[in-house]
Amino acid sequence: MTYILGGWQTDFATNWAREGKDMADVFAETLQAGLAATQIDASEIEVGHVGNFVAELFAGQGLLGGFFGQVDPALDGLPTARHEAACASGSVAIMAAMADLESGRYDLACVIGLEQMRNVPGLTAAQHLGAAAWTGHEFGDATYVWPRAFSDLTQEYDRRYGIDPRHLGRIAEINFANGRRNPNAQTRGWRFTPESFTPDDEANPVVEGRIRKTDCGQVTDGASVIFLASPRRAAAHAERRGIAMDRLSRISGWGHRSAPISYARKISDSDGAAYVFPQVKRAAEEARARAGVPVEAIDAFEVHDCFTTTEYMAIDHLGLTAPGEAWKAIESGAIEIGGAHPVNPSGGLIGGGHPVGATGIRMALDGHKQVTGIAGDYQVEGARTVQTLNIGGSTTTTVSLIVTRE
Template identity: 30%
Template sequence: MTNVYVHGVGMTQFGTFVDRTMKDLLLDACIQALNEAGNPKVDAVYVGNFMGGSIYNQEILGAIVANELGLGFIPTAKVEGACASGGIAVRQGVLGIQSGEYETVLVAGVEKMKHASTADVTQAINAAMDNDSNEKRAGLTFPGFFGVLANRYFFETGASKKHLAMVALKNRENAIQNPLAQFRKPATLEEIMEARMITNPLGLYDCSPMTDGAAAIVLSSKKSPVHVRSSAQSSGPTQMQDADDLLSIPAIRESGRLAYKKAGVGPEDIDVVEIHDCFSMTEMLAIEELGFFSKREGWKAIEEGRTKVTGDKPVNTSGGLLSRGHPIGATGISQLYQLVHQLRGTAPNQVAGNPRLALAQNLGGTGSYSVVHILERV
């Protein structure tokens, strides 16, 4: 099969940019990635985006990129997969190259959220739930789902709100060192635990924020020092009441299993990880589902500091969604931005020992989609 390599990455500052348009952010990230790749001839463009249509009234993002950058009349598409839009867009680029149809693909992700009210954004995000269901009509929300999950996790394990706070604190400490992160102000464990309640037991710091931002990546069949060792995707239950085991997210587990199988490696081989921590609880569960720690024991690994930059399995060295920020369509690509820098040895919070294998996991919905990419320094 054709190998796929990373030739360039780009990312805007994540945060609140009321004076920058979605197009401006999107093109900024694309130009950075293309420049880094040496401005190659691009054969196709994929753009990950979730709510451009619903809260920004802007679609045709792929064609806008091709036109504004003068890439020619090449095929383009916008990819929507809720919060996994970016990761799925990257996977479409990988598949396009592996099929032999394209040699070089530009993949970007973008979201503009900060111009809208929290209630309107919460409503728009709810589009990623099954709205024709008794569950949605009961008033369940995204943070609500992970709140229900967290209370059960506490009930079945020795974990408590303090362990969720430790995840949020770790990711905040990592973001402080990342110049592109949204939140770089130090926080204390007490502050995090006492913050305003969103959906019991999740407080403000346990939930990823609304963010403006964009990220981009150039992929090609031509060789480079960063190889896309595997790309895998799965789906899962779209309703909480359909979960066989509430403390398992099958899409994460299955996408991880497939990615390891395709790469011929196991969780023990991975040197550095970016995980979809839309909520602190999600990170605690994902490190179990991806096989880094045993089921129902992720909280212990967090308590022991094993997921810190200095730990044996560093997770979210960028600050994660919680503190790097979560411009929905850009998130999956910003994870790869951090990992490519980790493999090059140029990342903020660079992990020791010249990492060789890096894993990114991007989640959509409450477990509706999950994408895993494994990158390798070659």
């Protein structure tokens, strides 16, 4: 059993380069703010894990675990590691920290994720992010690799089940609206017209194939941190702060699966199967099985909506609808705040922002906020159990967590 003692995230609307900040500056800011928010002293951290995808390409910086010792003299000597799994890097870092705690090796872990992506032109950023595709083998003719990949997924859903672009537009509209509730969301000040969510070439131009502007998650600078504890350390933390253990959140289940890196191989392997991405389905189901909860018991979901098609896929793979019938949850309002199965109350990646290495950690932090009732204007009333679904590449790596409260 792993407890979440709390955490912190940066304002995802901030452009670090314009503020004269580099990755070390934001790492220090995030860690210090997280320690203050949780009332933990740096000397109490026993191990540090970092989630990051491509700092070498965007910032020329590797060895990110070395930033811990820069922040506070008490962290000089801290054992650290960095983890990369494309957009699932943050969740893989959490998984490594959980293993440390569950093994008994350590009792208190700090997990921090960060990515700087707005310091280069948009096309350069797209090329850097393409490192998570099968380089030299797939999408070589695409200007923007990931919009092309998920345009192909839209086409695949259309081939297998049929898909209505209006449902994808509604996903975008919901997530941008949720983002306006979130004080850390990148797009909270953005404004749209009704045409922004339609196939209008002026209001919503094509990026690649069947992917339009508002279908896309945002290129973002951002960092997030959470502090994870063993039951023994969580009990000590609760006693020191004078709170009951049942006010703490915990990670009660996890699923972690990887598929071949080739998008075409995944599509070919699942041809004729019920689900397009069986390993995504498997990871989500295994997380709930380990937690001992059915999908009906999940109060909210934080899912990987790098594109609207990704969330459309996530809805049926989570089991909220039958395969190919995500449109039913969209039309009924089930995925909206106040609906039966709220999805991305934070705004997700489309509304909230997608600093790649930080995303999985931000999802877990938002799960913690929801189940402890501190999510503010995007709080799902009565939430006690949240499921995350974090995806790297073309579903090459999938991690799902169940965050709950007694």
